[in-house]
Amino acid sequence: DIVMTQSPDSLAVSLGERATINCKSSQSVLYSSNNKNYLAWYQQKPGQPPKLLIYWAATRESGVPDRFSGSGSGTDFTLTISSLQAEDVALYYCQQYFGFPLTFGGGTKVEIK
């Protein structure tokens, strides 16, 4: 199984400041035939199901604010919130969909400092 490791477990950021979440996979999730990274990011607010934010490591889902961006390739990935807003307080998860079983990172809790 591909193990996904997120860091940090939690972070507190001031409103308007940048938040950065890291995700590392135990093996590459880059598919060479199409040059796509099979890595997604989800946001989960309290009492709600997860919501897809980013897929193919860097493509924002429709309707997701452009302050959210994804980057990285191979085994190392980053989710950046460029200017944290109050409504961004949530848990964030990375997930690989390169191979079965699909696996998630342990989650990162983002709070306001």
Added chain:
Amino acid sequence: QIQLVQSGPEVKKPGTSVKVSCKASGFTFSSSAVQWVRQTRGQRLEWIGSIVVGSENTNYAQKFQERVTLSRDMSTTTAYMEVSSLRSEDTAVYYCAADLGRETADYWGQGTLVTVSS
């Protein structure tokens, strides 16, 4: 709009089974896949398996292979997950999610709390 509506909470005794439904609307069900994910109290997300609606092809995480059955009814655009031989560690919120062709969980149901307790 795209919706996935899951069945209500369940309380089950150890050793019994539970069947959770996931009613889909707002997209072409037959061209999708449905993933099932659970979330325990510790907040960790765990992928259970997926079913390709059109072909009924299924994939399961190995730890669930023996105890989980995924199915679908195209006439009612509903997907199902049955878990047998329940144990207390299966207490969790179970989610279905529609995969509209990118192999990601694009839209999620509201979740179904399954509590296993004697």
